[in-house]
Amino acid sequence: MQNDTPSKYQEISEQLTAIKANDEGALKAFYQQNFPKIRQYVIANHGSEDEAKDIYQEAFLAMWRNIQLDKFRAEGKDSLTGYLYRIAKNKWLDYLRSAQFKITGAMPADLEDVAEEPTSKEDLQYIEAVKEKVKQLGDKCREVLRLFYYEKQSLKKIAEVFNWTEATAKNNKYRCIEQLRNLITRKAD
Amino acid sequence: LRLDNRYNLTQEELDKMDAYLHGRMSAAERNDFENEIAMNAELKRKYEELRLLMVGIGEASLQQKINSFHKEIGREENKAAKAKVISLKTWVWAASVAAACCIGVWMLFFNTASSDKLYDAYYKPDAGLPTVMSVSDNYSFDKAMVEYKSGNYAAAIKAWEEFETNKPGNDTLHYFLGSALLANNQKEKAIPYLENVAANDSSAFQKEASWYLGLAHLKKGDKEAAKKNIAASGRENKEQLLNKLK
Numbered sequence: 001m002q003n004d005t006p007s008k009y010q011e012i013s014e015q016l017t018a019i020k021a022n023d024e025g026a027l028k029a030f031y032q033q034n035f036p037k038i039r040q041y042v043i044a045n046h047g048s049e050d051e052a053k054d055i056y057q058e059a060f061l062a063m064w065r066n067i068q069l070d071k072f073r074a075e076g077k078d079s080l081t082g083y084l085y086r087i088a089k090n091k092w093l094d095y096l097r098s099a100q101f102k103i104t105g106a107m108p109a110d111l112e113d114v115a116e117e118p119t120s121k122e123d124l125q126y127i128e129a130v131k132e133k134v135k136q137l138g139d140k141c142r143e144v145l146r147l148f149y150y151e152k153q154s155l156k157k158i159a160e161v162f163n164w165t166e167a168t169a170k171n172n173k174y175r176c177i178e179q180l181r182n183l184i185t186r187k188a189d
Numbered sequence: 190l191r192l193d194n195r196y197n198l199t200q201e202e203l204d205k206m207d208a209y210l211h212g213r214m215s216a217a218e219r220n221d222f223e224n225e226i227a228m229n230a231e232l233k234r235k236y237e238e239l240r241l242l243m244v245g246i247g248e249a250s251l252q253q254k255i256n257s258f259h260k261e262i263g264r265e266e267n268k269a270a271k272a273k274v275i276s277l278k279t280w281v282w283a284a285s286v287a288a289a290c291c292i293g294v295w296m297l298f299f300n301t302a303s304s305d306k307l308y309d310a311y312y313k314p315d316a317g318l319p320t321v322m323s324v325s326d327n328y329s330f331d332k333a334m335v336e337y338k339s340g341n342y343a344a345a346i347k348a349w350e351e352f353e354t355n356k357p358g359n360d361t362l363h364y365f366l367g368s369a370l371l372a373n374n375q376k377e378k379a380i381p382y383l384e385n386v387a388a389n390d391s392s393a394f395q396k397e398a399s400w401y402l403g404l405a406h407l408k409k410g411d412k413e414a415a416k417k418n419i420a421a422s423g424r425e426n427k428e429q430l431l432n433k434l435k
Contacts, residue, residue, distance in 0.1 A: 022247065022251070024254070027251070027254070027255075027258070028254075028258050028261075031255055031258045031259075032258055032261065032262055035259070035262055053259060057252075057255055057256075057259070060255060061248055061251065061252065061255070064247075064248070064251060065244055065248065068240075068243070068244050068247065069240060069244060123241055126238070126241045126245070127241050127244050127245040127248065128245070129245070130241065130242055130244075130245020130246060130248075130249075131245045131248055131249045131252075134245065134246055134249045135249070145246050146246060146249075146250050148207075149242070149243045149246045149247060150246060150247040150250040150251070152211060170200075170204065171200070173203075173207075174200040174203055174204075177198075177203060177242065178198070180242065180246075181198065181238075181242070
Protein backbone atom coordinates (compact mmCIF):
# COMPACT_ATOMS: atom_id res chain seq x y z
CA MET A 1 0.00 0.00 0.00
CA GLN A 2 2.85 2.32 0.76
CA ASN A 3 4.02 1.93 -2.80
CA ASP A 4 0.89 3.69 -3.92
CA THR A 5 1.67 6.86 -2.05
CA PRO A 6 4.17 8.54 -4.40
CA SER A 7 2.06 7.94 -7.51
CA LYS A 8 -1.06 9.01 -5.66
CA TYR A 9 0.76 12.13 -4.56
CA GLN A 10 1.92 12.79 -8.09
CA GLU A 11 -1.58 12.33 -9.40
CA ILE A 12 -2.98 14.87 -6.98
CA SER A 13 -0.24 17.33 -7.71
CA GLU A 14 -0.77 17.04 -11.47
CA GLN A 15 -4.48 17.53 -11.00
CA LEU A 16 -3.78 20.52 -8.81
CA THR A 17 -1.46 22.10 -11.35
CA ALA A 18 -4.00 21.65 -14.12
CA ILE A 19 -6.81 23.15 -12.06
CA LYS A 20 -4.62 26.02 -10.93
CA ALA A 21 -3.84 26.75 -14.59
CA ASN A 22 -7.61 26.70 -15.32
CA ASP A 23 -7.18 23.84 -17.76
CA GLU A 24 -10.66 23.52 -19.18
CA GLY A 25 -10.52 19.76 -19.71
CA ALA A 26 -9.28 19.09 -16.20
CA LEU A 27 -11.86 21.39 -14.61
CA LYS A 28 -14.67 19.87 -16.59
CA ALA A 29 -13.67 16.28 -15.89
CA PHE A 30 -13.23 16.99 -12.21
CA TYR A 31 -16.56 18.81 -12.02
CA GLN A 32 -18.49 16.12 -13.78
CA GLN A 33 -16.87 13.19 -12.00
CA ASN A 34 -17.60 14.43 -8.52
CA PHE A 35 -21.13 15.68 -8.80
CA PRO A 36 -22.91 12.31 -8.43
CA LYS A 37 -21.38 11.59 -5.04
CA ILE A 38 -22.28 14.99 -3.61
CA ARG A 39 -25.69 14.94 -5.19
CA GLN A 40 -26.30 11.63 -3.48
CA TYR A 41 -25.19 13.04 -0.13
CA VAL A 42 -27.39 16.13 -0.33
CA ILE A 43 -30.42 14.20 -1.50
CA ALA A 44 -29.95 11.60 1.22
CA ASN A 45 -29.91 14.49 3.69
CA HIS A 46 -33.20 16.22 2.94
CA GLY A 47 -31.98 18.18 -0.05
CA SER A 48 -33.50 18.63 -3.48
CA GLU A 49 -31.89 18.25 -6.89
CA ASP A 50 -31.56 22.04 -7.25
CA GLU A 51 -30.08 22.41 -3.79
CA ALA A 52 -27.58 19.68 -4.60
CA LYS A 53 -26.50 21.57 -7.69
CA ASP A 54 -26.22 24.91 -5.85
CA ILE A 55 -24.24 23.49 -2.96
CA TYR A 56 -21.97 21.59 -5.31
CA GLN A 57 -21.26 24.64 -7.45
CA GLU A 58 -20.55 26.75 -4.37
CA ALA A 59 -18.21 24.09 -3.07
CA PHE A 60 -16.51 23.71 -6.41
CA LEU A 61 -15.85 27.45 -6.66
CA ALA A 62 -14.59 27.51 -3.07
CA MET A 63 -12.21 24.68 -3.83
CA TRP A 64 -10.99 26.41 -6.97
CA ARG A 65 -10.54 29.68 -5.06
CA ASN A 66 -8.53 28.00 -2.33
CA ILE A 67 -6.32 26.34 -4.91
CA GLN A 68 -5.73 29.69 -6.62
CA LEU A 69 -4.83 31.33 -3.33
CA ASP A 70 -2.52 28.43 -2.38
CA LYS A 71 -4.69 27.51 0.59
CA PHE A 72 -4.81 23.92 -0.48
CA ARG A 73 -1.62 22.04 -1.05
CA ALA A 74 -1.21 18.41 -1.95
CA GLU A 75 0.19 17.48 1.43
CA GLY A 76 -0.50 14.30 3.29
CA LYS A 77 -2.98 11.89 1.83
CA ASP A 78 -5.82 14.31 1.34
CA SER A 79 -7.09 13.94 -2.18
CA LEU A 80 -8.72 16.76 -4.03
CA THR A 81 -11.91 14.76 -4.26
CA GLY A 82 -11.99 14.30 -0.51
CA TYR A 83 -11.36 17.99 -0.07
CA LEU A 84 -14.21 18.99 -2.37
CA TYR A 85 -16.49 16.51 -0.67
CA ARG A 86 -15.70 17.95 2.76
CA ILE A 87 -16.35 21.51 1.61
CA ALA A 88 -19.68 20.51 0.10
CA LYS A 89 -20.69 18.54 3.15
CA ASN A 90 -19.84 21.40 5.47
CA LYS A 91 -21.71 23.85 3.32
CA TRP A 92 -24.73 21.62 3.35
CA LEU A 93 -24.57 21.21 7.12
CA ASP A 94 -24.24 24.98 7.51
CA TYR A 95 -27.24 25.44 5.31
CA LEU A 96 -29.30 22.94 7.25
CA ARG A 97 -28.26 24.54 10.50
CA SER A 98 -29.19 28.00 9.35
CA ALA A 99 -32.52 26.72 8.05
CA GLN A 100 -33.15 25.03 11.36
CA PHE A 101 -32.17 28.20 13.16
CA LYS A 102 -34.77 30.13 11.23
CA ILE A 103 -37.47 27.66 12.17
CA THR A 104 -36.71 26.95 15.81
CA GLY A 105 -35.07 30.22 16.71
CA ALA A 106 -32.52 28.20 18.63
CA MET A 107 -28.89 28.02 17.60
CA PRO A 108 -27.92 24.39 17.16
CA ALA A 109 -24.80 23.31 18.97
CA ASP A 110 -21.65 23.31 16.90
CA LEU A 111 -20.93 19.77 15.87
CA GLU A 112 -17.29 20.23 15.08
CA ASP A 113 -15.03 22.86 13.74
CA VAL A 114 -15.51 22.47 10.02
CA ALA A 115 -13.94 25.67 8.78
CA GLU A 116 -12.62 24.86 5.33
CA GLU A 117 -12.17 28.34 4.02
CA PRO A 118 -9.40 30.13 5.79
CA THR A 119 -9.82 33.09 3.42
CA SER A 120 -10.77 36.13 5.48
CA LYS A 121 -14.21 37.67 5.25
CA GLU A 122 -12.75 40.87 3.85
CA ASP A 123 -10.95 39.00 1.11
CA LEU A 124 -14.11 37.13 0.20
CA GLN A 125 -15.99 40.43 0.10
CA TYR A 126 -13.38 41.87 -2.18
CA ILE A 127 -13.61 38.88 -4.51
CA GLU A 128 -17.39 39.22 -4.58
CA ALA A 129 -17.04 42.90 -5.44
CA VAL A 130 -14.66 42.04 -8.29
CA LYS A 131 -17.10 39.46 -9.65
CA GLU A 132 -19.89 41.98 -9.59
CA LYS A 133 -17.96 44.93 -11.01
CA VAL A 134 -16.38 42.95 -13.81
CA LYS A 135 -19.83 42.81 -15.37
CA GLN A 136 -19.91 46.60 -15.60
CA LEU A 137 -16.75 46.82 -17.65
CA GLY A 138 -16.92 47.21 -21.40
CA ASP A 139 -16.81 44.04 -23.48
CA LYS A 140 -13.21 44.56 -24.53
CA CYS A 141 -11.92 45.18 -21.03
CA ARG A 142 -13.77 42.21 -19.68
CA GLU A 143 -12.35 40.04 -22.43
CA VAL A 144 -8.78 41.30 -22.01
CA LEU A 145 -8.89 40.63 -18.28
CA ARG A 146 -10.49 37.24 -18.77
CA LEU A 147 -7.94 36.17 -21.36
CA PHE A 148 -5.04 37.40 -19.29
CA TYR A 149 -6.03 36.46 -15.74
CA TYR A 150 -8.21 33.42 -16.35
CA GLU A 151 -7.06 31.87 -19.61
CA LYS A 152 -3.47 32.87 -18.73
CA GLN A 153 -2.82 33.99 -22.27
CA SER A 154 0.29 35.98 -23.09
CA LEU A 155 0.08 39.63 -24.09
CA LYS A 156 1.30 38.59 -27.50
CA LYS A 157 -1.69 36.29 -28.00
CA ILE A 158 -4.11 38.88 -26.65
CA ALA A 159 -2.63 41.42 -29.05
CA GLU A 160 -3.30 38.96 -31.89
CA VAL A 161 -6.87 38.38 -30.79
CA PHE A 162 -7.68 42.09 -30.87
CA ASN A 163 -5.37 43.04 -33.68
CA TRP A 164 -3.30 45.26 -31.40
CA THR A 165 0.39 45.68 -30.87
CA GLU A 166 1.78 44.02 -27.79
CA ALA A 167 2.40 47.44 -26.23
CA THR A 168 -1.25 48.37 -26.72
CA ALA A 169 -2.34 45.10 -25.15
CA LYS A 170 -0.13 45.84 -22.16
CA ASN A 171 -1.49 49.39 -21.80
CA ASN A 172 -5.05 48.21 -22.14
CA LYS A 173 -4.56 45.55 -19.51
CA TYR A 174 -3.41 48.26 -17.10
CA ARG A 175 -6.22 50.59 -18.09
CA CYS A 176 -8.80 47.86 -17.58
CA ILE A 177 -7.47 46.79 -14.20
CA GLU A 178 -7.54 50.43 -13.11
CA GLN A 179 -11.13 50.76 -14.31
CA LEU A 180 -12.09 47.71 -12.34
CA ARG A 181 -10.30 48.92 -9.20
CA ASN A 182 -12.05 52.27 -9.49
CA LEU A 183 -15.44 50.64 -9.75
CA ILE A 184 -14.70 48.64 -6.63
CA THR A 185 -13.46 51.65 -4.68
CA ARG A 186 -16.48 53.69 -5.64
CA LYS A 187 -18.70 51.04 -4.11
CA ALA A 188 -16.79 51.24 -0.86
CA ASP A 189 -17.40 55.01 -0.58
CA LEU B 190 -7.68 43.36 3.02
CA ARG B 191 -10.44 45.90 3.04
CA LEU B 192 -12.44 47.21 0.12
CA ASP B 193 -10.42 50.37 0.46
CA ASN B 194 -7.83 50.07 -2.28
CA ARG B 195 -7.18 53.73 -2.86
CA TYR B 196 -3.51 53.67 -3.35
CA ASN B 197 -1.69 54.19 -6.53
CA LEU B 198 -0.84 51.18 -8.63
CA THR B 199 1.62 51.97 -11.39
CA GLN B 200 1.72 50.12 -14.66
CA GLU B 201 5.26 49.05 -13.93
CA GLU B 202 4.21 47.49 -10.63
CA LEU B 203 1.30 45.75 -12.28
CA ASP B 204 3.43 44.29 -15.06
CA LYS B 205 5.98 43.05 -12.58
CA MET B 206 3.40 41.38 -10.38
CA ASP B 207 1.69 39.87 -13.42
CA ALA B 208 4.98 38.42 -14.59
CA TYR B 209 5.41 36.86 -11.15
CA LEU B 210 1.87 35.50 -11.04
CA HIS B 211 2.10 34.08 -14.54
CA GLY B 212 5.42 32.43 -13.79
CA ARG B 213 7.23 34.48 -16.41
CA MET B 214 10.20 35.42 -14.23
CA SER B 215 13.64 33.90 -13.98
CA ALA B 216 14.64 32.33 -10.68
CA ALA B 217 16.72 35.39 -9.81
CA GLU B 218 13.89 37.78 -10.63
CA ARG B 219 11.48 35.73 -8.54
CA ASN B 220 13.86 35.83 -5.66
CA ASP B 221 14.25 39.60 -5.93
CA PHE B 222 10.52 40.10 -6.14
CA GLU B 223 9.85 37.91 -3.11
CA ASN B 224 12.43 39.85 -1.12
CA GLU B 225 10.92 43.11 -2.20
CA ILE B 226 7.48 42.01 -1.07
CA ALA B 227 8.83 40.88 2.27
CA MET B 228 10.39 44.32 2.81
CA ASN B 229 7.70 46.54 1.40
CA ALA B 230 4.33 46.33 3.14
CA GLU B 231 2.57 48.49 0.59
CA LEU B 232 3.76 46.41 -2.31
CA LYS B 233 2.68 43.32 -0.45
CA ARG B 234 -0.79 44.78 -0.07
CA LYS B 235 -0.92 45.55 -3.78
CA TYR B 236 0.18 42.04 -4.57
CA GLU B 237 -2.48 40.55 -2.30
CA GLU B 238 -5.06 42.76 -3.96
CA LEU B 239 -4.00 41.70 -7.43
CA ARG B 240 -4.39 38.05 -6.47
CA LEU B 241 -7.92 38.75 -5.31
CA LEU B 242 -8.61 40.61 -8.55
CA MET B 243 -7.31 37.63 -10.46
CA VAL B 244 -9.47 35.22 -8.45
CA GLY B 245 -12.56 37.41 -8.83
CA ILE B 246 -12.10 37.77 -12.58
CA GLY B 247 -11.49 34.05 -12.86
CA GLU B 248 -14.42 33.10 -10.69
CA ALA B 249 -16.78 35.16 -12.82
CA SER B 250 -15.61 33.17 -15.87
CA LEU B 251 -15.62 29.84 -14.11
CA GLN B 252 -19.13 30.33 -12.79
CA GLN B 253 -20.41 30.49 -16.35
CA LYS B 254 -18.34 27.51 -17.36
CA ILE B 255 -19.53 25.23 -14.59
CA ASN B 256 -23.10 25.90 -15.63
CA SER B 257 -22.34 24.51 -19.05
CA PHE B 258 -20.41 21.60 -17.46
CA HIS B 259 -23.52 20.88 -15.45
CA LYS B 260 -25.87 20.94 -18.41
CA GLU B 261 -23.68 18.33 -20.03
CA ILE B 262 -24.08 15.97 -17.08
CA GLY B 263 -27.80 15.80 -17.81
CA ARG B 264 -27.10 15.22 -21.48
CA GLU B 265 -24.55 12.50 -20.80
CA GLU B 266 -27.10 10.68 -18.68
CA ASN B 267 -29.65 10.90 -21.48
CA LYS B 268 -27.07 9.68 -23.94
CA ALA B 269 -26.26 6.71 -21.71
CA ALA B 270 -29.95 5.92 -21.43
CA LYS B 271 -30.29 6.14 -25.18
CA ALA B 272 -27.28 3.89 -25.67
CA LYS B 273 -28.91 1.31 -23.47
CA VAL B 274 -32.03 1.44 -25.58
CA ILE B 275 -29.91 1.03 -28.69
CA SER B 276 -28.07 -1.97 -27.29
CA LEU B 277 -31.38 -3.49 -26.29
CA LYS B 278 -32.62 -2.78 -29.79
CA THR B 279 -29.53 -4.44 -31.21
CA TRP B 280 -30.11 -7.47 -29.06
CA VAL B 281 -33.74 -7.73 -30.09
CA TRP B 282 -32.60 -7.24 -33.63
CA ALA B 283 -30.04 -10.04 -33.40
CA ALA B 284 -32.54 -12.39 -31.83
CA SER B 285 -35.10 -11.54 -34.46
CA VAL B 286 -32.59 -12.11 -37.21
CA ALA B 287 -31.80 -15.56 -35.87
CA ALA B 288 -35.46 -16.40 -35.65
CA ALA B 289 -36.26 -14.85 -38.99
CA CYS B 290 -33.46 -16.79 -40.68
CA CYS B 291 -35.01 -20.05 -39.62
CA ILE B 292 -38.41 -19.23 -40.98
CA GLY B 293 -37.06 -17.56 -44.09
CA VAL B 294 -38.45 -14.09 -43.59
CA TRP B 295 -35.12 -12.49 -42.84
CA MET B 296 -35.23 -10.23 -45.87
CA LEU B 297 -38.69 -9.08 -45.06
CA PHE B 298 -37.63 -8.02 -41.60
CA PHE B 299 -34.53 -6.40 -42.92
CA ASN B 300 -36.36 -4.10 -45.25
CA THR B 301 -38.40 -2.76 -42.42
CA ALA B 302 -35.29 -1.52 -40.60
CA SER B 303 -35.88 2.08 -41.47
CA SER B 304 -33.26 4.58 -42.53
CA ASP B 305 -34.05 6.62 -39.47
CA LYS B 306 -33.21 3.81 -37.12
CA LEU B 307 -29.93 3.17 -38.86
CA TYR B 308 -29.17 6.85 -38.74
CA ASP B 309 -29.81 6.97 -35.01
CA ALA B 310 -27.66 3.93 -34.46
CA TYR B 311 -24.70 5.23 -36.44
CA TYR B 312 -24.85 8.97 -36.02
CA LYS B 313 -22.71 10.55 -33.34
CA PRO B 314 -21.71 14.23 -33.69
CA ASP B 315 -18.08 15.04 -34.38
CA ALA B 316 -16.38 15.78 -31.07
CA GLY B 317 -15.04 19.13 -32.30
CA LEU B 318 -11.61 20.68 -32.21
CA PRO B 319 -9.62 21.74 -29.17
CA THR B 320 -9.90 25.48 -28.66
CA VAL B 321 -6.80 27.49 -27.91
CA MET B 322 -7.78 31.06 -28.76
CA SER B 323 -4.60 31.85 -30.55
CA VAL B 324 -4.65 33.62 -33.89
CA SER B 325 -7.05 36.54 -34.22
CA ASP B 326 -8.89 34.98 -37.14
CA ASN B 327 -9.57 31.89 -35.12
CA TYR B 328 -10.98 33.75 -32.21
CA SER B 329 -14.66 33.82 -32.99
CA PHE B 330 -14.30 30.48 -34.71
CA ASP B 331 -13.03 29.03 -31.44
CA LYS B 332 -15.74 30.70 -29.45
CA ALA B 333 -18.30 29.03 -31.68
CA MET B 334 -16.41 25.75 -31.28
CA VAL B 335 -16.90 26.01 -27.54
CA GLU B 336 -20.64 26.45 -28.15
CA TYR B 337 -20.62 23.50 -30.51
CA LYS B 338 -18.87 21.28 -28.01
CA SER B 339 -21.29 22.33 -25.30
CA GLY B 340 -24.14 21.23 -27.52
CA ASN B 341 -25.35 24.78 -28.24
CA TYR B 342 -25.55 24.01 -31.93
CA ALA B 343 -27.81 26.92 -32.81
CA ALA B 344 -25.33 29.43 -31.34
CA ALA B 345 -22.41 27.78 -33.12
CA ILE B 346 -24.32 27.78 -36.41
CA LYS B 347 -25.14 31.45 -36.07
CA ALA B 348 -21.51 32.43 -35.43
CA TRP B 349 -20.11 30.21 -38.17
CA GLU B 350 -22.66 31.37 -40.71
CA GLU B 351 -21.52 34.94 -40.11
CA PHE B 352 -17.97 33.76 -40.54
CA GLU B 353 -18.91 32.08 -43.77
CA THR B 354 -20.45 35.31 -45.09
CA ASN B 355 -17.27 37.24 -44.38
CA LYS B 356 -14.78 34.64 -45.46
CA PRO B 357 -16.40 32.00 -47.56
CA GLY B 358 -14.93 28.72 -48.68
CA ASN B 359 -12.84 27.41 -45.80
CA ASP B 360 -13.10 23.61 -45.57
CA THR B 361 -12.72 23.44 -41.78
CA LEU B 362 -15.52 25.95 -41.43
CA HIS B 363 -17.71 24.07 -43.91
CA TYR B 364 -17.10 20.80 -42.17
CA PHE B 365 -18.07 22.08 -38.74
CA LEU B 366 -20.91 24.20 -40.01
CA GLY B 367 -22.25 21.09 -41.73
CA SER B 368 -21.68 19.03 -38.58
CA ALA B 369 -23.46 21.57 -36.39
CA LEU B 370 -26.40 21.78 -38.79
CA LEU B 371 -26.70 18.02 -38.91
CA ALA B 372 -26.50 17.80 -35.13
CA ASN B 373 -29.23 20.42 -35.02
CA ASN B 374 -31.45 18.28 -37.28
CA GLN B 375 -31.05 20.60 -40.27
CA LYS B 376 -29.93 17.95 -42.73
CA GLU B 377 -31.01 19.84 -45.85
CA LYS B 378 -28.84 22.82 -44.94
CA ALA B 379 -25.99 20.58 -43.79
CA ILE B 380 -25.71 18.66 -47.05
CA PRO B 381 -24.27 21.40 -49.32
CA TYR B 382 -21.52 22.24 -46.80
CA LEU B 383 -20.61 18.61 -46.29
CA GLU B 384 -20.66 18.08 -50.06
CA ASN B 385 -18.09 20.83 -50.53
CA VAL B 386 -15.73 19.19 -48.07
CA ALA B 387 -16.35 15.65 -49.32
CA ALA B 388 -15.42 16.81 -52.82
CA ASN B 389 -12.28 18.57 -51.64
CA ASP B 390 -9.32 16.23 -52.15
CA SER B 391 -6.94 18.43 -50.20
CA SER B 392 -9.14 18.69 -47.10
CA ALA B 393 -8.17 16.82 -43.96
CA PHE B 394 -11.87 16.49 -43.26
CA GLN B 395 -12.77 14.88 -46.58
CA LYS B 396 -13.34 11.34 -45.31
CA GLU B 397 -15.23 12.40 -42.22
CA ALA B 398 -17.35 14.76 -44.30
CA SER B 399 -18.23 11.83 -46.57
CA TRP B 400 -19.38 9.83 -43.58
CA TYR B 401 -21.64 12.56 -42.28
CA LEU B 402 -22.85 13.38 -45.77
CA GLY B 403 -23.79 9.74 -46.19
CA LEU B 404 -25.65 9.77 -42.89
CA ALA B 405 -27.44 12.98 -43.84
CA HIS B 406 -28.67 11.28 -47.02
CA LEU B 407 -29.64 8.24 -45.01
CA LYS B 408 -31.70 10.44 -42.74
CA LYS B 409 -33.35 11.86 -45.82
CA GLY B 410 -34.14 8.33 -46.95
CA ASP B 411 -31.92 8.50 -50.03
CA LYS B 412 -30.15 5.16 -49.65
CA GLU B 413 -28.21 5.33 -52.92
CA ALA B 414 -26.56 8.65 -52.10
CA ALA B 415 -26.02 7.39 -48.55
CA LYS B 416 -24.19 4.27 -49.77
CA LYS B 417 -21.98 6.16 -52.17
CA ASN B 418 -20.77 8.61 -49.54
CA ILE B 419 -20.47 6.16 -46.69
CA ALA B 420 -18.30 3.98 -48.95
CA ALA B 421 -16.01 6.99 -49.52
CA SER B 422 -15.53 7.56 -45.80
CA GLY B 423 -12.74 6.15 -43.69
CA ARG B 424 -14.85 4.74 -40.89
CA GLU B 425 -14.07 1.26 -39.65
CA ASN B 426 -17.72 0.36 -39.29
CA LYS B 427 -18.70 1.55 -42.76
CA GLU B 428 -18.88 -1.99 -44.23
CA GLN B 429 -21.21 -3.00 -41.45
CA LEU B 430 -23.54 -0.13 -42.24
CA LEU B 431 -23.23 -0.69 -45.99
CA ASN B 432 -24.27 -4.31 -45.51
CA LYS B 433 -27.36 -3.18 -43.72
CA LEU B 434 -28.16 -0.83 -46.55
CA LYS B 435 -27.93 -3.51 -49.23
